[in-house]
Amino acid sequence: MTNSTATQALSETSLVGPAIELVVMDMAGTTVADDGLVIDAFDAAATAVGLAESGADREDARRYVLETMGQSKIEVFRALFGAEDRAQAANHAFEAAYDARIDGGVTSVPGAADAITQLREAGVAVVLTTGFAPATQHRILDALEWHTIADGYLAPGDSFRGRPHPDLVLAAALQCRVSDMAAVAVVGDTASDIRSGRRAGASVVAGVRTGAHRSEVLIDAGATHILDSITDLPSLVLR
The missing domain is CATH 3.40.50.1000 (HAD superfamily/HAD-like)
Structure with missing residues (x-):
C-alpha cells in the first residue's frame, strides 16, 4: 500500500x-x-544560549526541534544542550520569545x-x-x-x-x-x-x-x- x-x-x-x-x-x-511561532521562538532561544546563528549546528538543532514537535520543550532543550543550566536558560528564553509572539497575535x-x-x-x-x-x-x-x-x-x-x-x-x-x-x-x-x-x-x-x-x-x-x-x-x- x-x-x-x-x-x-x-x-x-x-x-x-x-x-x-x-x-x-x-x-x-x-x-x-x-504559523511558524515555535521555530521562531526556538531560534531566539538558541541564539540566547550561544548557538551559532548559521551553520551545521544550527541546522541540526532546527531539524531536531521539528522532529520532536509536540514534546516537552525543556526535554528537547536537555537533549540539545546537555548541561541543565544551559537547557533551563534556553527554555526560559523560548517561553519568553513565544509569549512575545502570542502578544503579537495568536x-x-x-x-x-x-x-x-x-x-x-x-x-x-x-x-x-x-x-x-x-x-x-x-x-x-x-x-x-x-x-x-x-x-x-x-x-x-x-x-x-x-x-x-x-x-x-x-x-x-x-x-x-x-x-x-x-x-x-x-x-x-x-x-x-x-x-x-x-x-x-x-x-x-x-x-x-x-x-x-x-x-x-x-x-x-x-x-x-x-x-x-x-x-x-x-x-x-x-x-
Whole structure:
C-alpha cells in the first residue's frame, strides 16, 4: 500500500469499540494555528544560549526541534544542550520569545472552537494538552479567551511527563473519570502526539494535517485515523 493510499484509507476508517467519552486534544498545530511561532521562538532561544546563528549546528538543532514537535520543550532543550543550566536558560528564553509572539497575535485553527463545543454539547469531555510550560499554555488560553472552552487543561511539569509519554492522556482520563481507556480519543499533529495516545491505550489516535508533521509521519507513528483538520473529529467520534 502506498503512503497516499494508506492516508486515504485512514481518512475513511470507521470508529469501532465503545462510545467515546473523552477527547484529548493537542493545542499548537491542532486547535491553535502555529504559523511558524515555535521555530521562531526556538531560534531566539538558541541564539540566547550561544548557538551559532548559521551553520551545521544550527541546522541540526532546527531539524531536531521539528522532529520532536509536540514534546516537552525543556526535554528537547536537555537533549540539545546537555548541561541543565544551559537547557533551563534556553527554555526560559523560548517561553519568553513565544509569549512575545502570542502578544503579537495568536489564532485558533478555523472551526476548532465549534468542534470542541459540538463534542461537549454531545456529552463528550474535552481536555486540551500542550508541550509548553503551564504558564505559556495559560497565555495562549488568555489570548484566545478559551479558559472555559474545555473540561480541562494539562501541561508537562513536576507531576506529568510530556509526550511521547502517556502521562497527559492518562491524567486527562483520570480527571474526567472515563470508564475505559478504549473510550478515549487523542488528536494531534505530531508523531509525539500519536505515540502518546497509543501508549495510553486510546482507541482513536487521530492525526491532523494542519500542523508540523506530514500524514506519512503520523501513520508511521501509529495513527488510527488521518483527518484534514480538527473539524472532522466530531463526525468520527460522535454516534
